[in-house]
Amino acid sequence: MAEGGSGVIDALAFLGDFGDAIEFIFKERESTSKGVMVGGLSELGGFALTHMLVSLVAMAVAIAIAVPTGLALGHKGKGEFLAISISNVGRAVPAVILLFFFVAFIGNGFRNVAFVLILLAIPPILTNAYVGARQVDREVVDAARGMGMNGMQIVRGVRLPLAMPTIFAGIRTSTVSVLATATIGPFANLQTLGEPILSDAIYGFSGQLGGAIVVAVITLTADAGIGLAQRAVTPMGIKLAEEPQAKRRWMSLPTRRREAAT
């Protein structure tokens, strides 16, 4: 196939394509299969809006389900193996499979894609909420109990705030996954930014690249935004008290409480 020399040429051509892709984002052009104008801000803007909307809905529902559940389970200390294993295995189920599977049952469109994305988003948030709740120091919980708080109050007043950084880490992971996966929308009749990526015969390579660039930009922005929100929400006490640990929490995916290391 390609010999060494043409590899360099390929790389240069790729850079050229990059410029072409940027142009695709902003200006309309005729489709690769001829006959219709594609590209440009208005078309891509429409795709982007749908893309972000379905992702937002999915994240909102996933958070609403996974955070309370994870916290409650973590508080009780039950179901750890199940929570984490379902999460691990859930990651392995290709979203595409879920999508086609659901087309038969829920049909096409926004609902189907949102449903699949919700299922995709729940595991990391659930696991992190669980682990975050679990990691709260025994002493703090005992103190709270001593003050007369009941289970629910402990969860809301103690475990939740202290688990915030970990939960946010999970939300960040989920958000990136959801935004990336919403690209399979066109398989279920939802025109997200996956449309220019999947229909290369219409949008051409520059179109694919352009679509991918827009998704990447949205994802990076969302990731950064959530990072900021996370900083804002982390109780000041934690930020000050645990220097290296704080870095651990906002960067990491969940850690298991190290049992017998001490």
Added chain:
Amino acid sequence: MASALGAQPFAQDAPEDFFGKRATGCVQEEGFCPDWIADNYDRYLDPFFQHVILTVVPVAIGFAIAFTLALIAHRRRWLIGPVAGFTGALYTIPSVAFFFLLQPLTGLGRTTAIVALTCYTLLIIFRNVITGLNAVPEEAKDAARGMGLTDRQLLWRVELPLALPEVLAGLRIATTTTVGLAALAFLAGGGGLGAELDAQKYFKSNVAVAGGLCILLAAVLDVIILAFQRLVTQWQRAAAA
């Protein structure tokens, strides 16, 4: 739209028994058919082994790269930001796009798929190794230094063993995620179980087997890493005792 030349130059009659009677049944109804699965499971073997390769190779290479980067960045803290940023940026490229976009550079086929999948493992593993190393208690490090350990000995004898759970957690996450992403490798001509799934998307038996094998593979790999972790922890305890 008949050809002006007529059908003659092309016509060739099919043998009599060619057009069989249309069969009906579970398979034709696109249902879940255990008999068919039992008869046809062998068509999933090659894709399954391709999928194993598409998972194990990217994770192995990704681990080698990310682990090394993390060790370097652990000593030169200013590197953490840029490396995390770069691997993070790779992670945000939608996998679907990645399989297409690499084609001008690496062509069609397994190589392209493996390159893309490797990139996705980098962030997860890098983050977890750094995190694990960060979480090593200062006391342990001070004690080791007090005993006269060099930096390198500190790393390999104290920090890494203590960081192991976090590192392996990252490895587990990277592995299971890769199994799922590898289902899209067929878009780059890389084969795998995704190709089988795509071939018969609405045939419930096919979706069940292809999807089920993905889940099975992920579960098994997950268990293997977990087993490794338990083994190593037992060794550590035995050595310490």
Added chain:
Amino acid sequence: MTHPIVKLVALFVVLALALTGGACGGDDEGGGSDGERAAGVEAIEKDPANQGKSFTVGSKNFDEQFILGEVYAQALEAAGFKVDKKLNLGSEQIAYKALKSGQIDGYPEYTGTSLTSFFDVKVDDVPKDPDEAYQLTKEKYAEQDITALSRTQFENTFRIATTKEKQQNLLKGAKTLSEVAKLPNASKLSIAGFPECRQRADCLLGLKATYGWTPEFISDEGKYDPIDKDRADLGFVFSTDGELVGDKYPIVEDDKNLFPPYNISFEISNKALKDIGPNGEKVLLAVQKPLTEKVMRELNSRVSIDKQEPEKVAHDYLTQFGFIK
């Protein structure tokens, strides 16, 4: 005392070995009967002169392409060539790129698709006569140092299908697209098609241009599933689809000839053509001769409905017609 996890791992290893062993020991079901050869078919002879010559066959990413790719590949193999198969490349753009770059030596492409997608011919300008379309295709490919082998008898063009029930109730018995376009509820009808169809001049856009009809478009990867499960009223399907055997799905006729001809022609790079020589070319042309629309539909139905593997279906076709034993 073995740790339970170790037991699990051992179990898996045993299972894996058992499956592999099973696969090795398995036999493939006997293919074609030793029945009569189809009229005029010569068996393909292994030519020692071809030994050592290799050829890479490509194909696009749907059933008919897999079958055709397998047919051509197995035919060349029977003639003694060393054949590499790169089927399921992707869309026509990807396949064409692979051909031009030498990644593959040849693949089956449709005349209409070649003209509209590669050579800038507008859908309306494509000759309606299959032979003229083929001649034009051949000329255009020749400029790219590619030879378009003679066309097949069958064409695989777009058709608009619906269910019997929908034709009665929604279409009021309309049988042609012109009639449908004139229906009072025309713009409320929905039509399903693969995602790219939405923007293709020879697909959805053609309906508007030729018939003045803009139905609602449902982007869906299933062809007959949407109309069966009521996700859409009509669907873009293909004339050689296996599901069309037996008239289960009435076709709404393209009376204004919107869709150009789509006969298959095996596109082969000139370099590869010289390599396989006139005998190789003869083999390729021979195996595609019996492919009528009826035969193609039968082959497609074996893959799409009976869920057989394209490799086996191609093999059965070649044996049942007498090309190979």
